[in-house]
Amino acid sequence: MSESWDVVVVGGGNAGFCAAQSAREQGARVLMLEKAPREWAGGNSYFTAGAMRIVHNGLDDVAELVEPFDTGCTDLDPYTAEDFLGDLRRVTGDRCDPELAGILVNRSRETMSWLRSLGLRFELMFHRQAYEVDGRFRFWGGLAVGVLGGGKGMIAGHLAAAQERGITVRFGAHVTDLLTTHGKVHGVLLSGGERIEARSVVLTSGGFEANPAMRSAYLGPGWDLALVRGTPFNTGEGITMALAAGAQPYGHFSGCHSVAWDAGARTTGDRDLTNQLTRGGYPFGIVVNTDGERFVDEGADFRNYTYAKYGAEILKQPGSRAVQVFDAKAAPLLRSEEYAAPGVTKVESDTVEGLAKELAIDEARLARTVGEFNAAVTGQRFNPAVKDGKHTEGISPAKSNWAQPLDTPPYSAFPVTCGITFTFGGLRIDDQCAVLDTAGRRIPGLFAAGELVGGLFYFNYPGGSGLTAGAVFGRRAGRAAVGGPLEGRSRLL
């Protein structure tokens, strides 16, 4: 006889744990099925820096959420719903689904309080999101709060909370299909042939970023060669099985989140180093390809608004390689967990030509690029905590902010490639996280949240939105899966 549950959650990342918890709060008997073995618990959520973008009213408001800190020398501007929505619309070229975006933004703050009530702990991310200028720490880029202990801390917290509240988690449980009868979903099939019945199924099994065949089919040629930043288990099966059951594909299927990633990294994520293989310091230097030529505006915006689209720019370069180059002035601004971590691929020299030689880049070409860049820098005051407008003139691509001449040895160079984080296309859900079919009707018994939902992100992404989206929609999906009350329609929020 097959097992029977109120709610089965497929996928044990942040979205899955949030769905499981909110279903449990409604009194449901909840089973979480996770494909990975226990040693790989937490999906991509484990690999994160734990950064979470939320609406807040400034320092006093955030202080209620985070561990104690010194308020006296800290500047944090309020981040309003209009700010968050504006950032989402701007970076997605105004394509983000307005209903989903509204829910994400308007429920972000209270969802973090709810996560706290589950036992997760938060901190102000001084080490990642603030710079000290004139003796004060100033937060930048709309992102200030993170989970204590990053993704590792988040998953430890979720696992403890699940155990405490009686949620059953099965590792090594690979869901291969949905059980459907007359269009209603009533359970799942596991790879060994086991059938598990449920009143509702919530899919939270991530995108297809770890599936090279789907990457090249949807994202395009060359994407099969990108390195995967996170879990190897997000191979798109939740999306595939839901589409086969009639679900509507939605969002930017040829788009993804991808970043500058250590060129020496392995093909899928490293459980020890996790996010430390990211190279996010490029706004304070220049980025060249293996021909020694610049190809992006490194200072177009705060890193939080450019990093997720610059991986794709690196993928387009010869050999899908690039090099970030800094001088000694920039060194203190580089995050030590990324640039001084064990295993960092790095070259150092007292001259630009020396760097080029080590990197097998044409010496004269790199020296010319640096020389032209230095000559193009204008004279405003450099300030890393604001968009300082210190830019270049007369070169292409321009650098729009934080442009300082590279003139102070030693010079350092960090070879990077494209690291894919997650994919943007996925399933279409309504405001209650019910999965819609291709005619726009709900598929009875099927809900979804997290990375495998489409429609929120296009082309680019405001840093820290993925975990917040997973939490907001996961919480909502779990409650809706039990038929529990929702707070109201998103357009009223």
Ligand SMILES: Cc1cc2nc3c(=O)[nH]c(=O)nc-3n(C[C@H](O)[C@H](O)[C@H](O)COP(=O)(O)OP(=O)(O)OC[C@H]3O[C@@H](n4cnc5c(N)ncnc54)[C@H](O)[C@@H]3O)c2cc1C
């Ligand atoms: C290196 C890195 C750093 C990041 N940093 C941040 C950050 O600081 N802030 C932020 O907001 N976002 C960050 N992200 C993005 C973030 O990880 C995702 O947006 C978020 O974790 C997605 O959560 P999820 O629950 O949807 O998916 P996941 O956490 O990936 O969980 C999906 C789970 O489903 C399981 N699964 C897959 N297929 C099946 C199947 N067939 N059967 C059963 N289980 C299955 C997988 O094993 C996995 O455990 C980062 C990502 C990476 C890789």
